[in-house]
Amino acid sequence: MIAVLALLVGVLLGILFEPSVPPELVPYLPIAVVAALDAVFGGVRAKLDGIFDDKQFVVSFISNVLVSGLIVYVGDQLGVGGQLSTGVVVVLGVRIFGNVAAIRRHLFRA
Amino acid sequence: MTDPDGTPGASRPHDDDLPGGTPAGVAPYVEEEPTVPLAAGRVLPVFPDPDGPTVNLTGRALAAPDGPMADEGRTAPPAGRVLAGPDESAAGHGRTAPPAGHALAGADGSAAGDERTVSLTGRGPADDPVVAERDGAGAAEGLTAAGADRVPAGGPEGAGGKGSASAVPPGDLDLGESVAEPRTGEPGETSDTSPDPSISGAAEGDLDRPRIRRPAPAGTLIWVLLALLGFTLVVQLRSNDADDGLAATRQEDLVRILSDLESEDSRLLAQIAGLEQSKQQLNSEVGGREAAVAEAQRRSQDLGLLAGTVAGRGPGLDITLSDVRASDVLNTVQELRGAGGEVMQLNGANGTSVRLVASSFFVDASGGGIIADGEELVGPFHLLVIGPASTMSTALQIPGGVVASAKSDGGSVTMDSRSLVEVTAVRKAAALRYARPVS
Numbered sequence: 001m002i003a004v005l006a007l008l009v010g011v012l013l014g015i016l017f018e019p020s021v022p023p024e025l026v027p028y029l030p031i032a033v034v035a036a037l038d039a040v041f042g043g044v045r046a047k048l049d050g051i052f053d054d055k056q057f058v059v060s061f062i063s064n065v066l067v068s069g070l071i072v073y074v075g076d077q078l079g080v081g082g083q084l085s086t087g088v089v090v091v092l093g094v095r096i097f098g099n100v101a102a103i104r105r106h107l108f109r110a
Numbered sequence: 111m112t113d114p115d116g117t118p119g120a121s122r123p124h125d126d127d128l129p130g131g132t133p134a135g136v137a138p139y140v141e142e143e144p145t146v147p148l149a150a151g152r153v154l155p156v157f158p159d160p161d162g163p164t165v166n167l168t169g170r171a172l173a174a175p176d177g178p179m180a181d182e183g184r185t186a187p188p189a190g191r192v193l194a195g196p197d198e199s200a201a202g203h204g205r206t207a208p209p210a211g212h213a214l215a216g217a218d219g220s221a222a223g224d225e226r227t228v229s230l231t232g233r234g235p236a237d238d239p240v241v242a243e244r245d246g247a248g249a250a251e252g253l254t255a256a257g258a259d260r261v262p263a264g265g266p267e268g269a270g271g272k273g274s275a276s277a278v279p280p281g282d283l284d285l286g287e288s289v290a291e292p293r294t295g296e297p298g299e300t301s302d303t304s305p306d307p308s309i310s311g312a313a314e315g316d317l318d319r320p321r322i323r324r325p326a327p328a329g330t331l332i333w334v335l336l337a338l339l340g341f342t343l344v345v346q347l348r349s350n351d352a353d354d355g356l357a358a359t360r361q362e363d364l365v366r367i368l369s370d371l372e373s374e375d376s377r378l379l380a381q382i383a384g385l386e387q388s389k390q391q392l393n394s395e396v397g398g399r400e401a402a403v404a405e406a407q408r409r410s411q412d413l414g415l416l417a418g419t420v421a422g423r424g425p426g427l428d429i430t431l432s433d434v435r436a437s438d439v440l441n442t443v444q445e446l447r448g449a450g451g452e453v454m455q456l457n458g459a460n461g462t463s464v465r466l467v468a469s470s471f472f473v474d475a476s477g478g479g480i481i482a483d484g485e486e487l488v489g490p491f492h493l494l495v496i497g498p499a500s501t502m503s504t505a506l507q508i509p510g511g512v513v514a515s516a517k518s519d520g521g522s523v524t525m526d527s528r529s530l531v532e533v534t535a536v537r538k539a540a541a542l543r544y545a546r547p548v549s
Contacts (some may be wrong), residue, residue, distance in 0.1 A: 001334065002333065003333070003336050006332075006333040006334075006336040007336045007337065007339065007340040008340065009337050009340065010336065010337035010338060010339060010340025010341035010342075010343075010344070011340040011341070011343065011344050012340075013340075013341050013344075014340065014341040014342070014343070014344025014345050014348070015344055018348060019345055020309070020349060021345060021346070021349045026349075026360075026397070029238070029342060029345070029346050029349075030160055030346055030350075032342065033339070033342050033343055033346050036335070036338075036339045036342070040336070040339065043332075054331075054332060057332060058331045058332060059359050061332075061335050066414070071398065076360060076361075076362075079362055080359055081362065082360065082362070082363060083492045
């Protein structure tokens with residue numbers, strides 16, 4: 001509940017301030033968001049499984065964001081940034097789907 | 111002299127775990143009682159009992175080397191449960207052994223010199239301040255019991271090695287471990303509900319002092335991260351809505367798009383050039399065809415004039431032939447051709463007109479007329495010729511020429527120069543059956 005509250009606070013802040021994305025961060029921001037979403041879904045699943053751990057969540061969140069950004073950066077340097085971005089999104093999407101499936105089984109028993 | 115919150119890091123008393131206790135009860139005693147700073151940095155109120163000096167032992171109290179305590183806390187509590195410093199100082203002071211026979215030796219080396227007997231009274235007299243303060247009777251009992259279990263009474267090595275803490279409630283806490291490694295949070299525990307790991311450990315269960323509530327760093331970080339996620343999500347969504355698709359494109363994609371556009375541009379330019387060239391070609395073809403058609407038409411007209419299929423007009427002569435024979439007409443026509451006559455027509459008095467061409471022939475008819483190209487004409491005849499009028503009239507009037515021979519035969523030839531002679535009679539074009547052009 002508090003986590004949802006924190007999320008809402010962030011959303012409200014974003015709506016309120018309407019910041020513009022710095023150009024150098026433009027390629028990495030969407031990937032970072034997707035990676036963070038993956039971590040959040042993983043955290044929810046762990047919470048439902050009863051194995052949630054604060055430290056693990058924080059570490060996985062940060063490392064997800066950093067690693068995804070790093071991959072895209074390296075891809076940009078290598079000239080395959082677009083393809084690597086797609087790959088990262090695909091992998092994270094698969095993970096998110098798996099976590100959501102586990103959450104769904106927890107919540108709806110189906 | 112003692113601040114209940116004086117413990118480093120303590121923010122508020124942890125009153126949750128006090129079983130019907132009086133957490134505020136610590137404070138009034140603290141005001142008057144001497145305190146013992148604990149080894150763990152906590153302040154322990156000490157209650158000298160005027161009747162029987164007792165020392166409140168809570169948690170890590172044994173670790174505290176304290177001067178005044180050394181002289182005071184000596185006696186066993188009425189309940190008879192004593193945590194006894196095992197060292198020689200306790201022995202030297204001759205303080206009591208616990209009547210109940212339970213003792214904990216909890217002093218470390220520093221405290222050994224002035225080690226005193228401290229009593230922890232679980233179910234002591236009601237007027238015992240220690241009991242009043244330590245209202246957690248169960249905890250007290252458990253503490254002593256645990257101590258008894260773990261440390262033999264007066265056993266010097268047992269508690270001496272422990273250092274700071276000497277007593278723990280049984281089953282809940284472990285003496286050494288609780289001090290050495292505080293729990294670091296349990297899985298499934300959210301930070302806001304879990305107590306600080308450092309105080310969720312051993313000392314907490316039996317301590318009725320203010321507990322430390324430090325904000326869990328991981329929990330705060332989770333808040334921050336989630337808020338950041340929401341923030342970034344909104345920012346990304348908005349920027350994605352706002353940009354026109356190219357501003358957010360990475361550089362390589364822009365380069366690719368640009369090169370694509372350039373190649374397409376050059377391709378389109380080449381296409382334009384080719385199309386213009388073909389357009390010019392078609393235009394020239396059209397012009398050439400028109401010119402050819404015009405030329406062909408012009409040639410066709412000329413040839414039509416010569417072949418007699420096209421009517422013509424032009425300057426020339428109108429020649430009247432009276433009482434002449436076919437031979438005279440033929441001579442006249444040949445003389446006119448020789449003098450440059452181009453188009454000729456022979457009109458009979460009966461209204462018949464014959465266009466004279468290269469294949470025309472003249473035959474004398476039985477009735478005095480002539481037959482020209484199969485048509486019978488009756489004289490006098492009018493011969494219309496287009497050509498140089500003066501040259502033709504001179505050619506006809508030369509001595510011994512057409513005019514002279516016609517006169518000698520009894521006929522007459524007169525001529526009129528006309529600025530415009532109209533030749534209207536035409537022939538049907540003869541289809542050639544055998545001859546073909548070479549080219």
